[in-house]
Amino acid sequence: MSNDSTTSGYLTPIGLSPEYDEGLERLISRWIRGLTGLEKNVVYRRWTDPQIQIPKNGTTWCAFGIAGVQEDANPAYIQGDESAEQWSHETIDILCCFYGPQGMSMVTRFRDGLFVSQNNDELKKNSLTLLDSGRIFNLPELINNQWVRRYDITVRLRRKIIREYGIKSLVEAPVQFFGE
Structure with missing residues (x-):
């Protein structure tokens, strides 16, 4: 079955695709650890199946999740001789929850590290960049x-x-x- 415009039917992308799912979550986990200094064993994906055992009380840790992905309208199409590229931009919303006795210290360290250009340069190596961040909410959890x-x-x-x-x-x- 052909996957090009020489025959009728649906077309699927060819070549490499951007990171999604666990690959994207691993990138985000490394980024959070890099900005906070937290160890790998205390930074978790928020929504998993099965649910990860949370650390014992008294431990400072972080749970994060991709809350949404929004693509800009009207992607651009760049036609070449043998293929066409579709260019678009995505905004990825990430919720980060910092728990434990040093939770406020960690969330402010993370927030401040977002705006250090060298930290954003590390994100850019993975084709990501910081757009913005929201305010910090204090939401104790039982x-x-x-x-x-x-x-x-x-x-x-x-x-x-x-x-x-x-x-x-x-x-x-x-x-x-x-004719003429």
């Missing part, structure tokens, strides 16, 4: 009948998405012109 400090912040990242499709350029057409 876990195992104990109140645990919790501080939430939402961060928005941007990235350019390029998908390649097998749309061939029209090079010649069997057309004859008659």
